[in-house]
Amino acid sequence: MLTFLTKAAVAGLAVASIGLATNPSMANAEGYPEKPITWIVPDGAGGGLDSIVRTIYPYVAKNLPNDATFVLKNLPGATQTIAVSAVYNAEPDGYTIGQASVAPLTIMPHLGKTSYAGYEDFELIANVFDAAHYIVVPGDSPFGSLEDLLTHAKENPGKVRVGVDGVFNVQHLPLLNLELSAEVDLNEITYKSSAETKKAILGGEIEAGIMPSHIIISEYEAGTLKPIVDVMEVKPDYFADIPSLKDLGYTPSQLFVGVIAPKGTPQEILDVLSAAVDAALQDPELLEALAKRKIMVNYNDSEAYLARMQELDVVNKGVLKDLGVLK
Amino acid sequence: METLGHDLQNLFTITNLLCILLGTLVGMVFGALPGLGTVIAVALLLPVTFTLPPLAGILMLLATYQAGEYGGSISAILLGVPGTPQAAATVIDGHAMAMNDSPGKALSYSLLSSSIGGIFGGMVLIFVSVPLAEFALNFGSPEYFLLGVIGLMAVGLLSGRDKVKSLISVVLGLMAGTVGVDTLTGVNRATFNQPELMDGINLVAFLVGMFAISELFLMISKGLNISYVADYSKLKTGLTFREIKNIIRPTTIGSLIGAGTGILPGIGGGASCWFAYAAVSKSSKNPESFGKGCAEGIAAPESSNNASAGGALVPFLALGIPGSAAIAIIMGAFIMHGIQPGPNVFTAERDLVYGIFYGFILTTVAMYLIGRMLTPVFARVLVVPNSFLVSIVMVLCLIGIYASKSAFFDLWLALGIGVTFYFLKRLQYSVSSVIIAYVLAPIIEENFRRSLTLSNGNYGVFFESIYSIALVLMIVGAISASVYGDYKKRNNRANSTDTDERIDAKN
Numbered sequence: 001m002l003t004f005l006t007k008a009a010v011a012g013l014a015v016a017s018i019g020l021a022t023n024p025s026m027a028n029a030e031g032y033p034e035k036p037i038t039w040i041v042p043d044g045a046g047g048g049l050d051s052i053v054r055t056i057y058p059y060v061a062k063n064l065p066n067d068a069t070f071v072l073k074n075l076p077g078a079t080q081t082i083a084v085s086a087v088y089n090a091e092p093d094g095y096t097i098g099q100a101s102v103a104p105l106t107i108m109p110h111l112g113k114t115s116y117a118g119y120e121d122f123e124l125i126a127n128v129f130d131a132a133h134y135i136v137v138p139g140d141s142p143f144g145s146l147e148d149l150l151t152h153a154k155e156n157p158g159k160v161r162v163g164v165d166g167v168f169n170v171q172h173l174p175l176l177n178l179e180l181s182a183e184v185d186l187n188e189i190t191y192k193s194s195a196e197t198k199k200a201i202l203g204g205e206i207e208a209g210i211m212p213s214h215i216i217i218s219e220y221e222a223g224t225l226k227p228i229v230d231v232m233e234v235k236p237d238y239f240a241d242i243p244s245l246k247d248l249g250y251t252p253s254q255l256f257v258g259v260i261a262p263k264g265t266p267q268e269i270l271d272v273l274s275a276a277v278d279a280a281l282q283d284p285e286l287l288e289a290l291a292k293r294k295i296m297v298n299y300n301d302s303e304a305y306l307a308r309m310q311e312l313d314v315v316n317k318g319v320l321k322d323l324g325v326l327k
Numbered sequence: 328m329e330t331l332g333h334d335l336q337n338l339f340t341i342t343n344l345l346c347i348l349l350g351t352l353v354g355m356v357f358g359a360l361p362g363l364g365t366v367i368a369v370a371l372l373l374p375v376t377f378t379l380p381p382l383a384g385i386l387m388l389l390a391t392y393q394a395g396e397y398g399g400s401i402s403a404i405l406l407g408v409p410g411t412p413q414a415a416a417t418v419i420d421g422h423a424m425a426m427n428d429s430p431g432k433a434l435s436y437s438l439l440s441s442s443i444g445g446i447f448g449g450m451v452l453i454f455v456s457v458p459l460a461e462f463a464l465n466f467g468s469p470e471y472f473l474l475g476v477i478g479l480m481a482v483g484l485l486s487g488r489d490k491v492k493s494l495i496s497v498v499l500g501l502m503a504g505t506v507g508v509d510t511l512t513g514v515n516r517a518t519f520n521q522p523e524l525m526d527g528i529n530l531v532a533f534l535v536g537m538f539a540i541s542e543l544f545l546m547i548s549k550g551l552n553i554s555y556v557a558d559y560s561k562l563k564t565g566l567t568f569r570e571i572k573n574i575i576r577p578t579t580i581g582s583l584i585g586a587g588t589g590i591l592p593g594i595g596g597g598a599s600c601w602f603a604y605a606a607v608s609k610s611s612k613n614p615e616s617f618g619k620g621c622a623e624g625i626a627a628p629e630s631s632n633n634a635s636a637g638g639a640l641v642p643f644l645a646l647g648i649p650g651s652a653a654i655a656i657i658m659g660a661f662i663m664h665g666i667q668p669g670p671n672v673f674t675a676e677r678d679l680v681y682g683i684f685y686g687f688i689l690t691t692v693a694m695y696l697i698g699r700m701l702t703p704v705f706a707r708v709l710v711v712p713n714s715f716l717v718s719i720v721m722v723l724c725l726i727g728i729y730a731s732k733s734a735f736f737d738l739w740l741a742l743g744i745g746v747t748f749y750f751l752k753r754l755q756y757s758v759s760s761v762i763i764a765y766v767l768a769p770i771i772e773e774n775f776r777r778s779l780t781l782s783n784g785n786y787g788v789f790f791e792s793i794y795s796i797a798l799v800l801m802i803v804g805a806i807s808a809s810v811y812g813d814y815k816k817r818n819n820r821a822n823s824t825d826t827d828e829r830i831d832a833k834n
Contacts, residue, residue, distance in 0.1 A: 011740065023753075043590075044370070044732070045370040045371070046366070046368070046369065046373050046655075046656035047656070047659075048368030048661060051373070051659050051663065054374065073733065074732075074733055075733060075734075076730075076732060077522070077523065077525065077526045077732060077734075078508075078523075078525035078526060079525075081525075082522045082523065082734075085522065110512070113515070113522075113525075118774035120753065158783060159783075161781060166510070167510070167511065167512060168513050171355070187780065187781075187783065189777060189780055189781060190510055190511045190591075190780075191777075192510055192773070192776070195592065195648045195655070196592070196648075197330045198646070198648055199464065199592055199642070199646070200467065200468075201646050202464050202646060203464035203465065203466075204467075205466050205467040205468060205781060206781070209471075214662075216666040217667050217669075218341050218462055218647055218668065218669025218670060218671045218672065219647065219669055219670060221627065221671055222669065222670035222671050223692075224670055292664075292665040293662050293663060293665070294662075294664065
């Protein structure tokens with residue numbers, strides 16, 4: 001009898017201690033955070049996105065309560081899906097968040113290459129910045145506008161070569177979508193990076209290419225490269241007078257990078273984090289550092305972030321379905 | 328000259344010199360540690376540069392980059408484990424010389440030729456960067472494909488006596504090079520549903536597995552109670568005038584080839600060291616001494632990988648096209664200081680660019696001086712008993728592999744590759760053939776398929792420019808020379824029974 005009681009007591013204590021041990025982390029945002037928060041970066045140390053996150057995170061920490069600290073974890077590779085999968089598999093306790101672009105959330109899942117089903121499997125905390133990608137032609141190109149290029153392409157199907165930096169990615173899908181809606185046949189040439197695309201355009205190997213706006217500023221000023229249309233929705237101020245696909249009546253794509261958390265992270269914690277990102281992105285010191293690097297800061301709260309994600313997901317799904325690659 | 332004086336005044340500040348020294352030290356040590364390498368060293372120092380003036384920060388990263396290229400050869404020579412992919416060719420003769428003759432001398436040869444290569448690269452940068460960058464644009468996808476094929480043919484020159492084994496090694500390397508998402512169609516190839524394999528086999532894991540882990544197993548199987556070098560006189564690092572004269576020719580060829588491949592973004596040092604090694608061993612007066620620890624075999628790849636560092640800055644500064652992972656990170660430092668590399672940088676940031684040019688030469692000088700001080704220390708590594716050496720190197724390898732991508736998967740991968748290559752080495756397969764094929768496989772495959780996409784399937788694309796025609800002629804010439812040599816050798820077989828197999832590949 002006594003032994004039974006002891007056993008029961010021990011078991012009871014054990015259960016209670018487990019409960020106690022796990023409870024605080026599940027609880028409200030009162031004491032949050034009480035330990036360092038892991039921020040997963042889908043880029044190698046020293047890479048472009050890595051350096052952006054490394055610039056931003058101290059300002060986010062500054063705006064969190066309880067002397068919050070972050071631990072940055074670099075998980076590069078596989079179009080960011082390794083990092084996003086790590087967020088997916090993490091405990092939804094508010095101590096793991098991740099940076100993610102749109103490709104791992106609205107493209108890769110539809111290609112059947114991820115363990116998660118899509119952006120629905122995450123809590124979207126806040127969007128941080130946008131990027132603009134332009135269709136670029138050499139400075140001496142006969143094409144002065146998108147219309148010139150499309151007219152020429154209609155007369156010469158498959159002859160106009162356009163470089164992109166990968167297949168079924170944020171550059172390739174908008175290009176395919178443009179071909180579908182403008183009813184032209186372009187020859188898409190895949191390179192490994194925008195640096196390679198740039199070399200190919202300058203070397204005259206291709207007639208046009210898609211490149212992020214910030215790497216062509218110097219060439220634009222020197223007149224060796226000419227951006228003719230922005231394929232994304234947001235425009236940087238230094239290219240404000242160049243039209244976007246939307247201005248010309250085509251469906252634009254979007255490229256935005258935000259902060260996500262595992263599904264089921266308590267709402268109060270998400271609100272704390274979202275507010276901290278918002279406050280950080282209003283810090284003039286941070287804004288100056290990001291402006292120097294031509295980063296287009298664009299804070300969206302979680303609702304707006306979700307709405308944009310939903311909209312883009314429909315567009316991307318549509319393109320992939322039309323092409324017959326949707327799994 | 329007035330401007331030169333002005334530039335030099337800006338250059339020789341305490342901050343700049345200290346930054347160059349710090350960068351050189353970090354680069355050399357990280358380069359020498361298997362698996363860590365140049366990219367990680369540059370990434371590590373990148374945040375430090377934010378707080379520095381632009382010139383000091385950029386020179387620190389360039390010093391790291393330059394010294395890392397040399398540091399990789401230290402472990403290649405002493406342990407047979409290249410610290411960086413660019414030092415893989417140095418293993419062949421560098422390690423052989425360290426084992427058979429003198430580790431101190433091997434390191435001195437490597438340091439001297441690296442420094443000359445570095446200075447040469449710097450000169451190229453100062454005098455001809457703009458025209459050269461424009462020239463490099465003539466090399467498109469078809470030319471890259473043909474260059475890759477020429478590189479693969481160089482394997483024939485490096486292969487051992489057994490042609491069949493050499494061929495198997497090449498096929499293994501090519502197969503390893505195709506793993507991952509196909510860049511042109513997005514299809515997964517041999518990834519076994521491992522997301523870690525989607526970007527291909529991690530180069531660091533591959534390199535460390537095949538060179539380092541397999542070598543450690545070999546050391547263990549030979550017994551741990553020995554050390555490589557018992558005779559301290561072998562640690563002497565001095566070179567005689569005659570010895571220096573010997574490496575003039577290979578260093579010149581290596582520097583030219585290194586700068587030439589360096590200016591082509593995407594080919595870089597990893598391939599240039601093999602091009603240089605093949606060219607020098609093919610044209611040498613004593614081709615039979617290659618592979619047994621000859622100085623020429625060290626000088627050629629060593630000068631080429633440092634010359635390619637200077638060459639790689641050409642398209643980066645003049646066109647804003649980073650040619651390698653390390654340069655891409657250095658580009659990050661430029662952008663953080665609000666500087667856009669590209670056509671305008673020479674006018675808009677004139678002081679900075681010329682500071683970088685002359686500073687780059689200075690990084691080479693710093694590399695030579697620090698290397699000179701450290702080589703005797705490094706050479707002593709081989710006095711350490713193998714029981715200690717094996718465990719230390721093993722730990723460094725594991726750290727290096729994990730640091731490259733923070734993936735545990737890569738550790739297991741490297742172990743598997745290490746075990747495989749332990750057996751391949753014992754069966755006398757050529758490890759260098761595997762690594763060249765692995766490095767060249769994506770260059771050959773992607774550019775071949777891209778060329779055909781560009782031409783809508785027309786093979787004429789490979790004969791369109793004078794550069795591609797010249798490359799095709801080189802390939803045809805090399806094949807016919809080799810066939811003719813083989814034919815001649817068969818006729819002479821009765822006369823000479825003891826001919827080295829190399830000769831038939833030679834001509």
